Amino acid sequence: MKRLLGRYGLRTAVLGYLALLVVVPVGAIAYRAFASGFVTAWRNLANPDGASTSGFVHALVLTLVVALIAVPLNAVFGVVAALVLARRRFPGAALLDAAIDLPVAVSPVVVGLALVLVYGRAGWFGGWLARQGIQVIFSIPGIVMASAFVSIPYVTRAVLPVLQEIGTEQEQAAATLGAGPWQIFWRVTLPSIRWGLAYGVTLTTARVLGEYGALSIVAGNVVGHTQTLTLYVGYLFDESDTAGADFGAFILAAITLAVLALLSISKAEKGSPPWRSRFGRSRSDLAVSSLSTTSP
Amino acid sequence: MRVIAGLETPDTGRVFIDGDDVTGLAPKDRGIGFCFQHYALFRHMTVWENVAFGLKVRHRPKDEIAKKVAELLDLVRLDGQAARYPSQLSGGQRQRMALARALIVEPRVLLLDEPFGALDALVSKELRAWLRRLHDEVHVTTVLVTHDQEEAMEVADNLAVINLGRLEQVGTPQQLYDEPVNDFVLTFVGPATSIRGEYFRPHNVSVSRVPAPGSHQASVIRVAHLGFEVRVELRLDPDGAGEDEKGLFAWAQLDRDTAQLLALNPGDRVHVVTDEGSPSAEAPARLDGATSEA
Amino acid sequence: MTLGTAAGAPEGAPARGRGGRLPGVGRAAARFVAPGTAVVYLSLLVLIPIAAVAANAFGDGWSGFWGSVHNPESWAALKLTIVSALVVVVINTIAGTAIAWVLVRDEFPGKRIVASVVDLPFALPTIVAGLTLLSLYGPDSPFHLNAAGTRFGVWLALAFVTLPFSVRAVQPVLAELDRDAEEAASSLGANSATVLRRIVLPSLAPAMLSGAMLAFARAMGEYGSLVFISGDKPFSTEVASLRIFNLYESSQSTSPAAALSLALLLISLVVLLVFGALRRRLARPEVTL
Numbered sequence: 001m002k003r004l005l006g007r008y009g010l011r012t013a014v015l016g017y018l019a020l021l022v023v024v025p026v027g028a029i030a031y032r033a034f035a036s037g038f039v040t041a042w043r044n045l046a047n048p049d050g051a052s053t054s055g056f057v058h059a060l061v062l063t064l065v066v067a068l069i070a071v072p073l074n075a076v077f078g079v080v081a082a083l084v085l086a087r088r089r090f091p092g093a094a095l096l097d098a099a100i101d102l103p104v105a106v107s108p109v110v111v112g113l114a115l116v117l118v119y120g121r122a123g124w125f126g127g128w129l130a131r132q133g134i135q136v137i138f139s140i141p142g143i144v145m146a147s148a149f150v151s152i153p154y155v156t157r158a159v160l161p162v163l164q165e166i167g168t169e170q171e172q173a174a175a176t177l178g179a180g181p182w183q184i185f186w187r188v189t190l191p192s193i194r195w196g197l198a199y200g201v202t203l204t205t206a207r208v209l210g211e212y213g214a215l216s217i218v219a220g221n222v223v224g225h226t227q228t229l230t231l232y233v234g235y236l237f238d239e240s241d242t243a244g245a246d247f248g249a250f251i252l253a254a255i256t257l258a259v260l261a262l263l264s265i266s267k268a269e270k271g272s273p274p275w276r277s278r279f280g281r282s283r284s285d286l287a288v289s290s291l292s293t294t295s296p
Numbered sequence: 297m298r299v300i301a302g303l304e305t306p307d308t309g310r311v312f313i314d315g316d317d318v319t320g321l322a323p324k325d326r327g328i329g330f331c332f333q334h335y336a337l338f339r340h341m342t343v344w345e346n347v348a349f350g351l352k353v354r355h356r357p358k359d360e361i362a363k364k365v366a367e368l369l370d371l372v373r374l375d376g377q378a379a380r381y382p383s384q385l386s387g388g389q390r391q392r393m394a395l396a397r398a399l400i401v402e403p404r405v406l407l408l409d410e411p412f413g414a415l416d417a418l419v420s421k422e423l424r425a426w427l428r429r430l431h432d433e434v435h436v437t438t439v440l441v442t443h444d445q446e447e448a449m450e451v452a453d454n455l456a457v458i459n460l461g462r463l464e465q466v467g468t469p470q471q472l473y474d475e476p477v478n479d480f481v482l483t484f485v486g487p488a489t490s491i492r493g494e495y496f497r498p499h500n501v502s503v504s505r506v507p508a509p510g511s512h513q514a515s516v517i518r519v520a521h522l523g524f525e526v527r528v529e530l531r532l533d534p535d536g537a538g539e540d541e542k543g544l545f546a547w548a549q550l551d552r553d554t555a556q557l558l559a560l561n562p563g564d565r566v567h568v569v570t571d572e573g574s575p576s577a578e579a580p581a582r583l584d585g586a587t588s589e590a
Numbered sequence: 591m592t593l594g595t596a597a598g599a600p601e602g603a604p605a606r607g608r609g610g611r612l613p614g615v616g617r618a619a620a621r622f623v624a625p626g627t628a629v630v631y632l633s634l635l636v637l638i639p640i641a642a643v644a645a646n647a648f649g650d651g652w653s654g655f656w657g658s659v660h661n662p663e664s665w666a667a668l669k670l671t672i673v674s675a676l677v678v679v680v681i682n683t684i685a686g687t688a689i690a691w692v693l694v695r696d697e698f699p700g701k702r703i704v705a706s707v708v709d710l711p712f713a714l715p716t717i718v719a720g721l722t723l724l725s726l727y728g729p730d731s732p733f734h735l736n737a738a739g740t741r742f743g744v745w746l747a748l749a750f751v752t753l754p755f756s757v758r759a760v761q762p763v764l765a766e767l768d769r770d771a772e773e774a775a776s777s778l779g780a781n782s783a784t785v786l787r788r789i790v791l792p793s794l795a796p797a798m799l800s801g802a803m804l805a806f807a808r809a810m811g812e813y814g815s816l817v818f819i820s821g822d823k824p825f826s827t828e829v830a831s832l833r834i835f836n837l838y839e840s841s842q843s844t845s846p847a848a849a850l851s852l853a854l855l856l857i858s859l860v861v862l863l864v865f866g867a868l869r870r871r872l873a874r875p876e877v878t879l
Binding site: 006007010011013014015017018021022023024025026028029032077080081083084088090096099100102103104105106107108109110111112113114115116117118119123124145148149152206209210211212213216217230233234237245246249252253256257259260263264 | 624625627628629631632635636637638639640642643646685688689691692696698704706707708709710711712713714715716717718721722723725726727732746749750753782804807810811812813814817818830831834835838844847848851854855858859862
């Protein structure tokens with residue numbers, strides 16, 4: 001009897017905590033988005049030249065463009081780094097490992113500050129870049145860099161355990177069968193990590209889409225020019241356009257849910273044979289939860 | 297094995313295949329085929345794609361690939377499994393697929409690294425016999441590594457026994473059994489029993505109730521009936537004081553008829569005789585050349 | 591069918607002489623190019639900028655650095671951040687373990703949805719998180735619970751964003767836990783509380799600490815969700831990240847902001863190192879069994 005009470009008690013406490021902390025707030029914003037945000041959107045759609053619509057469209061486009069650049073960049077880096085860490089022993093491997101994890105411990109405003117100090121007009125490289133006509137801060141390259149900075153570890157952390165688990169035997173077999181290094185990579189290595197990669201890329205995308213703090217320093221917050229969706233939502237709220245902010249938040253939340261769905265699919269695929277370790281669960285679950293500690 | 301394949305580089309020495317010095321070549325340029333103990337199958341590819349891999353990376357025309365894959369799958373009796381994934385195959389099927397995959401590129405040497413080690417005993421035995429038949433049909437020089445000496449004796453034309461990295465003896469199974477060059481080979485290849493520290497083949501040790509010249513006196517400790525053969529565990533009478541206890545324990549192997557005739561029981565007093573023609577550590581068989589020639 | 595040996599020489603057969611050199615060069619290039627590019631990318635994007643912060647922190651010398659850090663408002667921000675992070679981490683480690691327990695050992699309809707709910711704060715952009723919490727626990731709260739501008743609001747936001755780490759760190763370990771030890775303890779007469787205390791929790795402790803480390807790192811740097819709900823009140827709800835932003839916007843020089851940033855980073859790293867060492871010590875007792 002006591003046991004039953006304990007179990008139901010715990011369950012209730014847990015569900016209650018989650019409800020108050022997560023479910024109800026998210027539900028509230030969904031409600032507000034539908035109630036007032038949609039109305040705003042409707043009004044704006046009827047008036048396509050209105051400031052808020054064009055601001056919104058610009059923000060959406062900018063966000064997507066940044067994602068389309070930053071995510072593949074980090075995907076390539078992530079795979080290369082994972083391969084290097086998994087397959088080679090070289091002096092400084094531990095340093096590389098730690099350096100990849102570093103972005104996770106850095107506050108996003110510090111990220112923004114750091115990038116400005118190097119690539120801003122008065123920065124270490126910024127002056128030289130400006131003379132070449134390249135503007136980084138307050139411009140797309142800066143936004144891409146900030147977004148890439150905060151999302152660096154995800155692909156590596158997702159792919160590395162998979163690589164280590166799979167081992168090198170398949171690649172050795174391919175070598176004995178006559179495949180050259182490129183062929184081995186494309187035909188054997190890459191396909192075997194594809195779900196880990198998908199998971200890592202999904203996390204990276206979620207992170208890039210949600211970045212705020214670093215961008216508030218690096219992007220410049222000029223409506224219609226250098227505002228991503230997150231910055232736009234913040235701006236709307238600041239301007240007391242709560243309805244607009246709610247709508248923007250709703251869009252972002254919807255994108256997030258889509259990303260979450262992708263996450264759980266790729267996580268499930270990642271966990272199924274042949275990627276399931278002989279001991280049951282893939283260790284990448286734990287490794288991946290070490291991701292995303294920087295707040296956007 | 298991995299050195300022959302090129303998966304490891306030797307510190308000293310060279311590797312020759314068919315007279316060519318391949319020591320500096322990558323695995324893919326040596327003309328070898330390799331089968332791993334845990335198969336190393338491409339898990340994300342079907343059986344068909346696995347087997348076709350070697351030809352695909354050589355950019356062979358599609359119809360040639362299709363023809364050869366079909367031939368090989370037929371050869372290893374996996375033609376019905378072409379669309380399956382390795383995870384859906386049994387251990388024996390996986391190893392056969394690995395063989396097909398390695399053979400499709402017509403290697404000069406086939407290297408099998410404990411190919412049956414991961415399979416259970418029955419499947420291992422079947423596959424072993426099947427491999428021998430395949431070899432007779434396909435005629436590829438094959439090097440097989442195993443620590444199962446029964447498997448080695450059954451499958452091989454020539455055996456090389458390696459102990460702690462040292463090549464002890466090379467010869468036919470018969471040679472190694474009858475003319476072992478040292479104790480290690482004697483005890484490793486084929487059953488052996490020891491009498492006072494000297495090794496003999498069990499069928500060269502006989503037990504009788506009457507003394508004979510050169511016989512040892514002993515007491516029967518236990519009689520184990522193992523089907524066709526009967527194993528008699530003995531304790532020899534010590535020669536004098538201070539003889540090592542351990543050297544006094546021996547066993548002899550009798551066939552059923554002999555055992556029935558003798559009707560031994562624990563405690564019986566018997567005489568143990570070793571055959572004249574029995575091999576021991578002083579046998580004159582010699583090592584072959586020391587370089588690894590495949 | 592017979593496979594020829596030397597007769598049908600396959601493409602893979604070594605061509606005399608040429609075979610050796612080319613692969614060697616290719617291999618050497620691959621050995622250095624790959625790690626090389628990775629290091630360059632990482633340096634340009636992460637390492638050099640962080641170094642710039644460290645350098646800039648001392649832009650006005652050591653005294654400038656100490657001055658900035660000890661500035662009353664900045665100092666208060668640092669203290670607030672550390673305290674809040676620790677409070678939230680303690681709460682969420684307990685809550686996270688409880689949630690993980692329910693997810694692993696309990697069965698009820700809709701459990702899958704609960705698992706997704708746990709992941710939600712992880713995927714949600716923090717600015718959205720801030721707005722959602724504000725909508726419920728802010729000035730327009732339907733519960734008339736206005737936490738905006740209070741420390742409680744700060745803690746709420748931090749709890750929201752760090753929850754997934756606490757749960758996700760513990761959950762897989764809990765799932766893999768061998769029940770044999772618990773059953774043995776039960777059969778020897780231990781009640782569930784004792785089993786929990788002496789068998790389960792010690793096994794989970796390293797994972798709980800891992801989760802705590804991640805949650806802590808996140809809480810220290812959190813910004814987006816705090817922007818609206820904290821109210822940014824100096825000495826009260828202005829956390830370090832907000833203070834850094836304010837310093838950046840308001841100061842002529844970037845050094846004060848950089849100094850505070852460096853201090854924040856160093857404190858985070860030190861605490862993480864201590865947590866990490868503690869975790870390693872907790873994980874070792876397995877050997878003495």
